[in-house]
Structures are given as C-alpha cells and as structure tokens.
Amino acid sequence: MKKQFTLLSCLGLLACTPNPLEKQSQPSPQASASASASASASASASASLPPISSEDLALITEANLHFQALTAKTTPNPDQVALGKMLFYDPRLSINNKISCKSCHNLESFGVDNRATSLGHVSQTGTRNAPTVLNAVYNKTQFWDGRAKDLQDQAGQPILNPLEMAMPSENAVIQKLSKISGYRDSFQKAFPGQENALTYANLSLALARFEETLITPGRFDQFLQGDGKALNDAEKKGLKAFMNKGCVACHNGPGLGGESFQKFGVIAPYPHQTDPGRYEVSKLEKDRYLFKVPLLRNIEHTQPYFHDGKIADLKEAVRIMAKTEFGDDYSEAQIEELVTFLKSLSGLVPAEAKAAPVLPP
Numbered sequence: 001m002k003k004q005f006t007l008l009s010c011l012g013l014l015a016c017t018p019n020p021l022e023k024q025s026q027p028s029p030q031a032s033a034s035a036s037a038s039a040s041a042s043a044s045a046s047a048s049l050p051p052i053s054s055e056d057l058a059l060i061t062e063a064n065l066h067f068q069a070l071t072a073k074t075t076p077n078p079d080q081v082a083l084g085k086m087l088f089y090d091p092r093l094s095i096n097n098k099i100s101c102k103s104c105h106n107l108e109s110f111g112v113d114n115r116a117t118s119l120g121h122v123s124q125t126g127t128r129n130a131p132t133v134l135n136a137v138y139n140k141t142q143f144w145d146g147r148a149k150d151l152q153d154q155a156g157q158p159i160l161n162p163l164e165m166a167m168p169s170e171n172a173v174i175q176k177l178s179k180i181s182g183y184r185d186s187f188q189k190a191f192p193g194q195e196n197a198l199t200y201a202n203l204s205l206a207l208a209r210f211e212e213t214l215i216t217p218g219r220f221d222q223f224l225q226g227d228g229k230a231l232n233d234a235e236k237k238g239l240k241a242f243m244n245k246g247c248v249a250c251h252n253g254p255g256l257g258g259e260s261f262q263k264f265g266v267i268a269p270y271p272h273q274t275d276p277g278r279y280e281v282s283k284l285e286k287d288r289y290l291f292k293v294p295l296l297r298n299i300e301h302t303q304p305y306f307h308d309g310k311i312a313d314l315k316e317a318v319r320i321m322a323k324t325e326f327g328d329d330y331s332e333a334q335i336e337e338l339v340t341f342l343k344s345l346s347g348l349v350p351a352e353a354k355a356a357p358v359l360p361p
Contacts, residue, residue, distance in 0.1 A: 049226050049227055050227070050228075050229060052226065052227075052228040053228060056228030056236070057228070059228075059236060059239065059240065060223060060224065060226060060228065062243060063223070063224055063239060063243070064224055066243060066248040066252045066253075067220075067224060067248075067252060067253065067254065067256060068224065068253065068254045069217065069221040069224040069225050069254070070135065070138075070215050070216070070217040070221050070254050070255075070297075070347070071215075071217075071254075072212075072213075072215060073137050073138070073212060073215075074137075074209075074212050076209060076212065076213055077190070077209060079186075079189050079190040080190045080191075080205065080206050080209040080210075081206075081209050081210050081213055082186070082190070082357070083186045083187065083189075083190040083206040083209075083210075084206035084207045084208070084209045084210025084211070085210045085353070085357050086183075086186065086357050086359055086360070087101070087203060087206055087207050087210075088100065088101040088102060088105075088207060088210055088211075089101070089102050089356055089357055089359065090359050091103070092176065092177075092180075092359075093159050093165055093167065093173065094121065094159070094164075094165035094166060094167065095121060095165065095166040095167050095168070096121060096122075096166070099120065099121065099164070099165050101133075101155075101158070101207070103118070103119075104118040104130040104158075104164075105130065105132070105133040107133075107134075107214070107349050107353055107354045108349075108354060109301065110132055110134060110216075110298045110301040110302050110349065111132035111133040111134035111136075111214065111298075111302070111349070112130055112131070112132050112301075112302045113130060114302075114303060114304070115129075115130070115304075115309065116129060116304050116308065116309030116310065117129060117130075117308075117309055118130045118164075120161070120163045120164040120165070120166070121162065121163065121164065121165065121166035124162075124163045125163070126163050126164070127275060127308065128144050128275070128307050128308065128309075129144075129304060129305075129306065129307060129308060129309030131144070131294060131295075131302075132295065132297075132298060132302045133211055133214055134214050134215075134216050134297065134298055134349065135214065135215055135216060135254075135255050135295055135297045135298075136151060136154075136211055136214070136258075136295075137151060137211065137212045137214075137215070138253065138254045138255035138258050138295065139255070139258035139259075139292065139295065140258060140259050140260075141292060142154035143157075143292070144277070144291050144292055144307045145277055145278045145280055145281045145291070145292070146261060146278060146281065146292050147281045150208070151207075151208035151211050151212065152201075152204045152205050152207075152208040153204070154208075155203075155204045155205075155207035155208050155211065156170070156200060156203065156204035156207075159173060160173075170200035171200075173200060173203065174198060174199065174200055174203075177198060177203075178198055180360050180361070181360070182359075182360020182361065183198065183360050184198055186360065187199075187202060187203075187206075190202070190206060210353075213350060213353060214349070214350065214353055215350070216297060216298060216346075216347030216348055216349055216350075217347050217348070218344075218345070218346055218347030218348065219231060219344055220344050220345050220347075221347070231344055234337075234340045235340055235341050235343075235344040237337055237340075237341075238337045238338055238339070238340040238341025238342070238344070239341045239344075241334070241337045241338055241341070242338060242341050242342075245326070245338075246326065247321075247338075250262050250293045250325075251293060251296050255295035255296070255297050256295060256296035256297060256345065257293040257294050257295040257296050258292065258293060258294070258295045259293065260292075260293055261277075261278050261287070261290040261291060261292055261293070262290060262291070262293050262325075263289050263290050264277070264289055264290075264291055264306070264307070264324065265289055265324045265325075266324065266325050266326075267323075267324060267325060267326060267327035268323050268324050268327060269324070270289075270306075270320070270324050271320075272306075272308055272310045273289060274308075275289075275291075275307060275308060276288050276289065277289050277290045277291045277307070278290040278291065278292075291307050296342060296345055297345050297346075297347065298345065298346050298347060299314065299342050299343075299345060300314065300342065300343045300345070300346050301346060305317040306320075314339055314342065315335050315336070315339055318330070318335050318338050318339060318342075319335055322334075322335075
C-alpha cells in the first residue's frame with residue numbers, strides 16, 4: 001500500500017504529451033500551484049481507494065503521462081453563470097426568436113444536435129458539424145478552424161452569423177435585451193460596479209462562464225485518479241491499444257483532444273474532403289486540411305463525426321482514422337477494442353445545467 005500511495009501522490013504532476021504545434025514553455029506559477037494541489041488531492045484520495053494490482057498501477061501510471069482527470073478550470077461566479085444559462089437557453093438572441101444556443105448544443109443529447117450540419121435561420125445550414133459544448137473549456141481554441149481564441153470569443157459569434165442566429169449587429173442584440181427588464185437587472189447583478197453592464201462583451205462572457213461549468217467527469221477520471229476497478233478488462237485493453245497505436249499523439253490532455261491542429265489525411269486522403277480547414281483563417285498553405293483535433297469525451301453520444309458530420313457510426317469513424325492517419329486497415333477486432341475504450345469516456349452532464357431556467361418575460 002505504501003508503494004501505491006507514493007505513486008498515486010505523483011500522478012497529478014505528470015505532464016501530457018506536448019502540443020506538436022506549440023513550443024514548450026516553463027509552467028507558470030499558477031500551473032505549478034495547480035499541479036501541487038492536484039498531487040495533494042490524489043494523495044488524499046488514494047487512502048480511500050481499494051487495493052490495486054501492479055498491472056493496473058502500471059497502466060494508470062502510463063495513462064497519466066497522456067491524460068488528466070477533468071477538474072473545474074475556473075471558480076464560477078454564480079451570478080454570471082446564472083445569467084449565461086438564461087442566455088444559452090433563450091431563443092430571443094436570434095432574429096426570429098426561435099433559435100437558441102441550446103438548439104445546436106442540446107445538453108440533453110450531450111451538447112450536440114446529432115445532425116451533420118445544424119439548422120439555422122430559415123433552415124439554412126453551414127458546412128461544418130456543431131461540436132459538443134461539453135468540456136469545451138479544454139479546447140485551446142474554439143471552432144474547427146480555431147478562429148476563436150477562447151469560449152468568450154466563440155460565444156458571441158453564432159448570434160451574429162447570418163446562417164445561424166442571424167442578428168444583424170451587436171448593438172441590435174443589446175437593444176433587444178435592454179427592453180427586457182429582467183435582463184437589465186441580471187446583467188447589473190452579474191457585473192456590479194459597471195455603469196452600463198448590459199454590453200455584448202458581458203453577454204459573451206456570461207455565456208462562457210456558464211459553458212465553463214459543463215464538465216462531465218466519469219469512470220475514466222476515476223481510473224486516472226487511481227481506481228483500478230473503474231474500467232473493466234475490455235476497456236483497459238482498449239486503452240492500451242489507444243496508447244500503443246499512437247492515437248495519443250493527437251488525442252491527449254484532459255479532453256483527449258482540443259490541444260492541436262492536425263491534417264485530416266496524413267497518409268491517405270479523407271474521401272469526403274472539400275473543406276480547406278484552418279487555411280480559411282490563416283491563408284497559409286501549410287494549414288490546408290488542418291483541423292482542430294476534436295475532444296473524445298462523450299464521443300459515443302456525439303455522432304455524427306468529423307468536421308463535416310459525414311460519418312454516423314463510431315466504428316466507421318475509427319476505421320477511417322486508421323486509414324487516413326496511420327495507413328492501416330484495422331480488423332474488426334482491433335476496431336471493437338478501440339471503440340470499447342472510447343465508450344468509457346462518457347460522463348454525466350451536470351443536472352443543474354440541463355434544467356431549463358425561467359427566462360425573464
């Protein structure tokens with residue numbers, strides 16, 4: 001037990017695979033403090049964990065080299081979160097009063113609408129699949145092409161997109177909300193001390209604060225924290241395959257993705273490829289067909305898959321990834337192995353977030 005306690009105490013300090021598109025840097029004091037706190041928490045938790053086999057201990061140790069358990073990234077401001085939740089559910093943020101953030105990011109279906117491309121204003125569709133909003137705080141940038149630097153930057157864009165919620169301007173949104181006394185009061189409460197709290201920047205920030213609470217820890221996190229029985233034997237076998245086959249080169253960190261941009265079609269071309277990816281943002285040829293690596297948390301429930309939503313079946317998505325990224329033709333058994341592990345990445349959507357708020361009249 002002493003060996004187990006010592007090793008589990010260190011798990012919070014193990015780093016994930018470096019982002020291949022960014023230079024490594026020294027950890028900030030805040031990051032060091034966070035790591036120390038994580039290590040202390042792991043040490044405390046380990047005392048109550050059941051005995052663990054040496055094989056499980058080795059697998060947990062290796063897994064912690066690539067992944068981290070989900071934990072809250074910010075200390076939520078309750079008033080800002082409450083305001084953000086109302087805005088998230090309110091269709092009045094759209095030009096026709098019919099489309100809300102929830103329309104495409106339904107928390108009852110793991111933060112997606114399970115459509116290849118979402119229906120926007122007058123049933124228009126874009127060209128990209130709506131990614132899950134769950135655990136989106138773990139993305140280093142937002143959108144498939146990374147055009148938004150963070151959640152706040154992302155949250156304000158769909159409201160003004162003519163294909164989505166289609167409001168004509170930030171000012172039009174604020175004028176609309178300013179006629180609702182409940183929102184005037186809620187903005188002032190969420191952002192006290194500001195002479196005029198009802199601004200588009202505060203609207204985007206409140207939405208981001210709510211979305212930061214949409215974290216879904218599950219059995220995989222319990223395993224990373226030292227509970228060897230949290231995953232069954234088939235799931236552990238799939239985890240080993242996921243690491244040994246090299247999937248962790250891109251799908252790492254707390255969200256198992258979201259930390260880098262990678263080319264879709266490294267070895268073989270993706271058969272449906274028409275989207276230039278990050279090239280649309282950077283106009284750099286090296287970014288053609290690069291997309292942000294998607295999070296794999298809750299992947300069992302967030303179909304259809306890929307940036308274009310062309311693939312509805314998780315096994316088929318794994319088959320395509322093996323071919324395009326590794327040049328391999330996986331057997332059915334190999335695919336089943338990986339899919340079994342991927343299904344262990346499901347967690348619980350916070351019940352409070354799923355409960356629809358009372359919107360101001």
